[in-house]
Amino acid sequence: MSDDLGFGKLLDDEGLVARLLGKTAKGRNRPLLYGPDLPVVFLTGGPGMGKGRLLRRVRDEFGRYVPAAYVDCAAPVLRDGADQRLSTRSEATEALRELAVQFGAWGGDGGPIGAPRLYAGLVAVAAGDALANPADGLGEVRRYDDLLPRGSFWGGVLHRAFRAYLAALGALLVAQPLATPLITAILDELFARTSSEGKAALEACYGSYSGAAGHPRLGLHALSVDFQQGGDARANAESFLFRALREDVEAAYTSVRGRVARAGRPVVLLDHADDSVGRRLLRSVLLDRESGHHDRVVVLATARRADGGRFLYRSPDASAGAEDAPAVWSPSDGGLPGWARRQGGVPGLVAPARGVLLVRMPLLTTEQQNHELARLQGHGRDAGHQPGEHAARLRVESAVHRLGGGRPRFVTRLGEAAATLRVPDPAALTDWALLDAPVRSRETSDAPPRPVAELLLDDLIGRQLPEELPPEQHGHWLDLLSHLSVAHTGPCAQRLIRARQGDRDERLSAYRVAELLQDSGWPHCPRHFIGDRGLRHLLMRRLYGMTDGPGQRRGAVWRADQALLRDHFAPLPGAGPDDEDGADELFGSAAAHAAHHDLAARGAARAVDHLTRTFPARDPRRAMADWCGELLTIAGAPCEAPLAGTPDERHARALGESPAAGDDVLRRRVDRLLHAVWLYEDRTGPVDPAVPATWRQLLDRLGDEPVPGIEVLSRTAGEWAGRAREKLPLHPCACTRHIG
Template identity: 75%
Template sequence: MSDDLGFGKLLYDDGLVARLLGKTRKGRNRPLLYGPDLPVVLLTGGPGMGKGRLLRCVRDEFGRHVPAVHIDCAAPAHAERAGQHPSTRSEVTEALREMAVQFGAWGGDGGPIAVPRLYAGLVAVAAGDPLAGSATGLEEVRRHDDLLPRGSFWGGVLHRAFRSYLAALAALLAAQPLATPLITAILDELFERVSSEGKAALEDCYGAYSGAAGHPRLGLHGLSVDFQQGGEGRANAESFLFRALREDVEAAYTSVRGRMARAGRPAVLLDHADNALGRRLLRPVLLDRESGHHDRVAVFATARRADGGRFLYRSTDADADAVASWGPADGGLPVWQRARGGVAGLVAPARGVLLVRMPTLTTEQQNDEVARLQGRGQGGGAGHAGHPGHAGHMSHAGHAGHPPGEHASRLRVESGIHRLGGGRPRFVTRLGEGAASLRVREPGAFTDWDLLDAPVRSRDEPEGRPVPVADLLLDDLIVRQLPEELPPEQHDHWLDLLSHLSVAHTGSCAQELMLARQAGRDERLSAYRVAELLADSGWPHCPRHFIGDRGLRHLLMRRLHRMGAQGAWQADHALLRDHFASRFPTATDDQCGTAAAHAAHHHLAMGGAEAAVDHLTGAFPLRDATRTMAEWCEELLAIAGAPCAAPLAGDPDDRHARALGEAPPTGGDWLRRRVDRLLHAVWLYEDRTRPVDQALTGTWRQLLDRLGDEPVPGTEVLTRKAGEWAQLAQEKQPLKPCACTRHLG
């Protein structure tokens, strides 16, 4: 994937990033946006939307001109290092230390950024374990030596002061036992050798710590004690350490040398910032800025939920609905100003956030990326080697020459990627990689299911055996991005549970599946809890489908069809069919109108077209005077929204022939035959796993008009529906649109 694919409006010279940092990608100055009160910029979007890729792009491109430290809050290294000495380390201190190292390695204008305030705090924490021996404690203290600025000791003191400080630490290490507690000895040595400028810096910083009353020694000692207490005390200490680091950065810009040599704003880039570590880093920044403690650090962070995450809000806060939100498609630059009013400490932290919606790829961008991956665009690379897909529609790429119908084949692939991906960058790139390994022999028979079977090699194992692109996408989007609150005992079952839920609509029918598929387990998840976990993972909600993203739902349905030898697809649809069939037939159903129609929907998904036709024929107002024509049309659309298993299994798909009357059903009167044709025509159209066949949709008006041949109340509804459906089909829009199919057409 091109590093900046889809990010043009964010990264261009007068875009949001350049204006926040004051520098373009080429290093030109730009007027600063906002200030001195800065928002925390939260990049929001679900899995595969490119949030982490954008942060890496900012680090690599803008980080050549302004200091930009990058932290992956989901990286296991922070917890691993903290676990080596949990009494004096935490994930937050390890992340802050990594930030300090990156600031200290800055080689651009102004040189490295020294972090004396953070150093003092980390040293106090390292020396604060009352149970550690002096040797162990001093080893923890000396671990932070690399954070000390080389060549001077906090400004204004010759290098010998620095050397004498290190020598004093070595002497303490040799003294067994120490005459005083280690933290006292360390702070004595620190304040003995620090310059007057350094003492002033520590006084301004740690003199403001709770209970210090302006005395930096007391502040550092209190911070160490709070860290040892754990819980809220440790959280307060960690918050203050991050403030100390930001004050170090601020000092580097406001010093005489900094004002002359540094330009723009430094950046802290926090990937996966909506997990536990990210929240512990973001919250102190938000609370400090809410209380008027401002700094010039531009904080960019990522969050999967559209609202940034529940930790930003208070349940009773009146400002929760007024959080600033902006997307590149909105145009211009976001207007942001902190809301006024409220009691400090009681308002929601979200007031200090600017939510930036990650952009989806346009159709043109999608096609350009597919062309690049297939070697048809500028800088296009070679396709991945693969194996033929099922159904005989594809073959290896790389043969000399261009196959007949190449243009039609390309359009088939591009439209399939658009339907499945909906502009989600990870979908587009993975499917494009798969398409690069295929050549479509029969464009008319090629479906989206064939595209999901396209073989690619994993980037983690480039020499390994090719696997279907659908499996790699599930690994990218689900397996590697488990919900934070998912119980550990459910980790191995999460993908299976979602696969079963791909056939569900509402929470109630999803719950039926959960009860059946988790029978016998001590630890169970309800469907309603699964819905919460999906929302926390950034997956969208659709009122008509439990799995609210169309592409993800297709990945999961494909997997369900291949799960085990017991036929999970048939079993799940049969379970829901029987569940709704057991209810009173005319009982109201939110999805399909009646329980009987909902049962027919799942029967149709199992291949039971005859049962679905029987239901619609019996429910037609000519036969059932209790139904109106409008209700019947709605039931038709609800039933015809069933997925079809035939293409998944590689079986012949006779829907087209039955819709055109080329394979009429055996038996039945004129009404049943016409209903049969109409159902198959609508079913094939609503399936949308291939481009729209306009010849097929042209039969709707005739079929609907023929249904109104008999004097049935409401036949004018059929005429009106024929016009409405024809217009929707002309624009290639779904007949029963929902949140996850808006991109179709």
């Protein structure tokens, strides 16, 4: 993936990052944006939007000119480190230690940034385990030696040299057991060797800890006790430790040397910051800054939900435009985001969200997508091509645009897949064929190539499971989503999920699954349960390949799910189309909903029967506009033929080359119209212009008999023709609005 793909307006010399940090990626100075009260900046977007890639780019490029520290809050190494000694470590302290180590390794202007305040707090925590023997306790204390810069110890904060201090710690073990608790001995040694400058620094920091009353030694003791207690007390200690680190960084800038040698602002980069570790760290910054405890550290964090995450809000209404809702900005808005903290409210009671700036990760434009595809396929845009190559490239670009919707991960993965395709007939290149194209994984280069659809599901689902997904559901999550790819509304999905979870003791409801998808950053579409078109197609393809047992043919599970929903929505015998029990807000009627799924499972017969029976000429209770609406919602069904790799007969049926059987003229006309609309709405392959050209003729022929409201057919024909000229869906929804 091109490192700068889609990031131009964020990373250029006048972009948001340069103005936040006061430095460009080439090291030139820029006027600082905001300050001294800074927002916490959340980069928001679902899986595959490039949030982590952007943070790494900031670290690698801007980190040469301003101190930058990066931590992946979801990295297993944090949990692994904490698990080794749960009494004195947590994932948050492991993350803070990693940030401090990176600041201590800074080699740019001004030199390394030491972390004496954080060191003192972590040492107090490490020495606070009353059940640990002195040797183990001291070993845990010595683990933080790398937070202290070599050479002058704390830059003169302590009188003695670094080695002398460590030797003094080792001397604590001369007599066994210690006459005093280890934490008391450690803190006595620390304060005995601290200069007046160091004592003042620790007093200003830990003297303000809850219950310390200005005495840093009491503050460190209290912090250690709180950490040992766990729960909210431990969270409070972790929060204060992050403040200590930020004060260390701030001190490096306000010292005499720092004011001369350092420019710009330092930055902390927190990937997957909406997970539990990131939430604890970010809450610390937000609450501190809300209460007036400011620092110059720029905090860039990633969040999958568009609203930054539920932890930012005091009430559900805050994310919907209430007073404490955060500022929101997208690079496509132009300019730079204005931000100022709202005044009023009681610190600690107002929602943390008002200290946040949400930055929407940009979708790739069509031009950016096409440029990246050309790069991945290794040819220029205006180079010479073999016959048919230009047409094939246009097919690929169209397929990637439909499936990816501008999501960078989709574009790059599908571009890699397209580079392996050899399609003799461009007209045969469908979205399903592209998803089947083999690609070699970057992570396991020695593994055989796999279909790109499988790699995308690994990238977007398998490696980014929802944090709140119960562990017993981890192995079934992808299967569950695959089944739900054919569902629409919540009740529709609930019926399917009940059947597919069988006798499992631990079950998820469809409504809980919807929440987990939203927490994972996937968009919502009122007409589709899986609200992202590209993800839905990946899951549908996987569903089609699933089997319930040995010997079962591909497609059996797909058809079974469609049939299950068809039977669920099939109206009771004698139920009319306006029967209240059969009403369906999405499809117009339960019978239409059933016909939609039957169209996907068994073909067009039942759908044609329904549309013929309910045509206003035969059912005066029907309005023509409602009938046309039902036609569109039924025709939105997926088709099995392209998935199965079998001939698609819809084209011949739409053009009348393979007419439907029977003597019923109205039914035959409805059959042609349904196949023409179905083929156009499918949008997984090229559409013959002759197909939409038949709509006006077919709609006009339906009005041969005088029917009330027949003028609607003529108006509908004109509307559909206009949308077809722009290649727009006839029945657009949230997940198809990018098509056209």
